[in-house]
Amino acid sequence: MTTVINVPPSLDEASFEQVLDQLAPLSGDEKILVDARHTRWASPYGLTALLALAQTRGERPGFTVPDAEETISYWARTGFFKYAGDLFDMHGSVPRNRATGESGVLLEITPVTGSADVHDVVERIQQKAQAILANELNIDNKVTMGFAMTLSEVCQNIVEHAGRGGWVAVQTYRWQKRLGRRVVVIAVCDAGLGFRQSLESAPGWRRSDRWDDAMALEEAVIRGVSRFRDPGRGQGLAGVRKFLGRWEGKLSVRSGTARIAITPNWDEDVPLTERLASFPGAQVQITIPERIVPK
Amino acid sequence: MITHIDLSSVLRRTVCELYSNLVTRPTGAAVRGEIELQLTELRDRTLTVIDFAHVGLLDFSCADEVVAKLLLRFGADDAPGEAYFVFRGLSESHLDAIESVLERHSLAMVVQRPDGSAELHGALTPLEREVWGTLYDKGRVTLADLPAALGCDATDAAARCDGLRHRRLVMRFDDAYVAVGATP
Numbered sequence: 001m002t003t004v005i006n007v008p009p010s011l012d013e014a015s016f017e018q019v020l021d022q023l024a025p026l027s028g029d030e031k032i033l034v035d036a037r038h039t040r041w042a043s044p045y046g047l048t049a050l051l052a053l054a055q056t057r058g059e060r061p062g063f064t065v066p067d068a069e070e071t072i073s074y075w076a077r078t079g080f081f082k083y084a085g086d087l088f089d090m091h092g093s094v095p096r097n098r099a100t101g102e103s104g105v106l107l108e109i110t111p112v113t114g115s116a117d118v119h120d121v122v123e124r125i126q127q128k129a130q131a132i133l134a135n136e137l138n139i140d141n142k143v144t145m146g147f148a149m150t151l152s153e154v155c156q157n158i159v160e161h162a163g164r165g166g167w168v169a170v171q172t173y174r175w176q177k178r179l180g181r182r183v184v185v186i187a188v189c190d191a192g193l194g195f196r197q198s199l200e201s202a203p204g205w206r207r208s209d210r211w212d213d214a215m216a217l218e219e220a221v222i223r224g225v226s227r228f229r230d231p232g233r234g235q236g237l238a239g240v241r242k243f244l245g246r247w248e249g250k251l252s253v254r255s256g257t258a259r260i261a262i263t264p265n266w267d268e269d270v271p272l273t274e275r276l277a278s279f280p281g282a283q284v285q286i287t288i289p290e291r292i293v294p295k
Numbered sequence: 296m297i298t299h300i301d302l303s304s305v306l307r308r309t310v311c312e313l314y315s316n317l318v319t320r321p322t323g324a325a326v327r328g329e330i331e332l333q334l335t336e337l338r339d340r341t342l343t344v345i346d347f348a349h350v351g352l353l354d355f356s357c358a359d360e361v362v363a364k365l366l367l368r369f370g371a372d373d374a375p376g377e378a379y380f381v382f383r384g385l386s387e388s389h390l391d392a393i394e395s396v397l398e399r400h401s402l403a404m405v406v407q408r409p410d411g412s413a414e415l416h417g418a419l420t421p422l423e424r425e426v427w428g429t430l431y432d433k434g435r436v437t438l439a440d441l442p443a444a445l446g447c448d449a450t451d452a453a454a455r456c457d458g459l460r461h462r463r464l465v466m467r468f469d470d471a472y473v474a475v476g477a478t479p
Contacts, residue, residue, distance in 0.1 A: 115319040122316050122352055145352055145388030152318040152354040160320070232359040232396065239355040239395055 002062065007036040011046030013252065013285050019053070020277040029058035034088065037067045044169035044187035045285045047080045048109060051167050052191040054087035056280050063088035078169060079108035106132060106170040106184065107151075113165035118155045121168060122148050132172055136182055138291040139247065146243045147184075147288070153236035154188045154284050161198040161227070162281060166190025179266060181290040191281040195220045195255040202227040213256030214274045221253055221260050240286070249288040255281065264289075297342045298333070302361070303349035305329050316352040323360025330365060331375070340377040342466070342475065344407070348384030358392040359399075366402045370463050379463050379475045383407035390416065403462055405476040413476025415464065426455045427464055430474035437471045 005022045008015040019034075026032065034050065042050075054061055063084060066072055075081060076095045084090065107125050112118065126148050133139040133147060151170065158166040172184045196216035199205065205227075208215070219225040221241075224234035241262055244251050252261040252269065257276045261269040266289065306314050309329045310322050317323060334341060347353070353361075362382070369378040382404055385393070390406075397403060397417030407413050415427055429444055430436055436444050441452040456472045459465035466473050 115321045116311075118319050119311070119314055119316065119322070122318050122354075123314075126316075126351070142387060145386070146391065148316075148352050149318075149354045149388070149392065152316075152352070153356065156319055156354075156356055232363055232399065235355045235359060235395060235399060239392065242395070 002031045002033050005032050005034045007034060007039045007050075009038055009040050011036075011039055011042040011050075013043065013045045013254075013283075016046055016049050017276060019050075020279050023053070023279075024277040027058075028056060031059045031061070032057065033062035033064065033091075035064045037064050037092075039066045040068055040071050042071075042075065042080075043285075044078070044109075044171045044185050045189065045283065047075065047078055048167035048169050048187045048189040049283055051080075051083055051087060051109070052189040052281060052283070053279075054084070055164070055191040061088055063090050065090065065092035065094055077108075078105055078171070079110070083109060083111065083167070104172040106172060107168065109167055109169045111165050112155045112158045112168050112188070112190075115156075115159055118152055118159060121155055122152050125151055125170060129170075133184065136172060136290070137184060137288070138293050139288070143247060146247075150240045150243050150286060151186055153240050154186065154286065156236060157282065157284070158188065158190045158192065161195075162190040162192025164190065164192040164281075166192065166281065175289070179289055181292070183290065184288045186286040187284070189281070189283040191279075194281050195253075198227050199225065200227075203229055212258070212274075214258035214260070214272055217253055217255055217258050217260040218272070221251075221262070244286065244288070247288055247291075249286060252285050254279070254283040296337060296339055297344065298337065299344045299346060300330055300333065301346045301349065302326065303346075306350070315350070316354075317350050317357040317361060318352060318354045320356045320360050323357035324364075326357075327361050327365050330361075331368065334369070334378050335375050338376055340379075340466070342379045342381065344381045344383055346384045347382065347386070347389050350384075350389065353389045353392045355392050355395055358389075359396045362393050362404070363396040363400045363402060366404060366463065367400060370402070370461065379466055381405050381407050381413065381476050403464060405464060405474075407476060413474075422455070423459060423462075423464075427459055427474050430456070430459075430465060430472055431477045434477050435468075435471050435473050439470075441472065 008018050081094045106128055110121055129147055130144040133144055155168050168188045170186050175183045196213045199216050221237055224238045226233035248264040250263055250267050257278050259273040263269045305326050309325045401418045403417030403419045405413050406416050442449045445452045456465055460467055464475050
């Protein structure tokens with residue numbers, strides 16, 4: 001029997017939880033069909049998380065593409081179908097060639113499995129990021145390096161801790177409802193070990209009374225704890241937080257059944273969410289808003 | 296003996312001809328391994344100028360692997376040789392990453408500015424900065440002149456300089472101390 005998993009019309013970090021809630025009662029081996037026919041929009045997080053979801057299934061899942069032409073065209077520009085075809089049995093018309101045109105896609109969906117992929121991502125992002133950050137988001141040119149550094153560190157988390165490949169995508173768009181400004185969004189999703197399991201593999205690790213996914217996230221994201229005993233480890237996410245603090249950026253990390261968010265003034269997200277539907281790996285979203293230049 | 300290491304060349308030679316960014320731990324470890332190999336072969340006391348001029352991006356992980364671990368290794372009691380370092384060609388973003396790792400490990404280093412002068416970066420006490428600054432300004436200070444230069448007795452003066460020597464920020468030549476980065 002195949003269970004249909006409905007993708008919401010607007011798929012982002014928050015609404016992806018609806019997808020995971022539908023998956024929660026199913027075993028990993030059950031056949032599913034991910035139905036995106038009524039989906040009109042998806043964030044980089046939504047698209048990379050869909051690919052990670054496919055990696056968690058024992059039996060190759062089906063995928064019904066969106067009905068809307070413009071949605072298909074946009075998803076094609078993000079590179080989604082290039083990888084979805086390898087992970088899902090596709091249903092519906094998928095464009096053979098990637099559509100071109102202005103899309104706000106700073107970095108197409110890119111697989112990250114090893115150190116060389118991180119180099120590739122950083123090389124590709126720099127030139128395009130410089131133009132977009134400065135011209136569209138009024139962010140100082142110097143920030144391009146910090147932005148690329150942030151991207152490098154979050155991608156390395158996959159290589160160092162996930163134990164399997166993941167996905168990264170970077171995109172700019174106008175966040176009209178919530179912020180009324182343009183934003184640049186980095187999404188990095190994997191279906192690997194996740195923070196709790198990674199920290200549990202540290203030499204000499206001992207379970208504490210309230211050890212769970214939420215505590216593992218607090219340890220790694222807030223306190224910079226790593227599974228490696230090397231004192232130089234754990235600086236990546238600390239550096240990312242420092243960079244985002246300077247540019248009013250937001251960081252959220254979901255792993256297992258918990259999600260942690262470091263929120264700037266413009267956002268009202270809850271700092272820690274627990275008892276979410278369980279999902280393997282780690283899913284990271286970074287949002288940097290346009291800077292308002294005083295007139 | 297003064298040696299010059301262009302990090303960009305080391306990166307291309309040891310990791311990949313096409314790379315211009317120092318990112319990821321494996322890349323940093325490979326680059327540091329090559330630097331250590333060069334220094335170990337030299338054996339004598341060395342002053343090495345590590346040049347970042349042609350490095351694009353440096354991330355925190357690579358800064359930790361290349362800079363922090365290099366300073367830790369050659370600042371340890373069982374260091375493979377007596378090596379001192381001056382870092383040059385650093386951009387603001389390189390320094391951002393490096394400052395973070397220096398603080399984390401309580402390390403310090405000498406950076407050469409574009410005009411050729413030098414400055415200290417990292418975790419240092421005001422007294423350490425003052426001692427290094429005095430030695431740097433004077434170029435070379437003999438043991439006999441040290442108390443007057445630092446404004447304390449001979450034992451304290453030698454102890455302060457030896458502390459900086461242990462941190463690889465000051466060199467000792469027979470009867471004199473020279474700040475790393477200074478022109479004796």
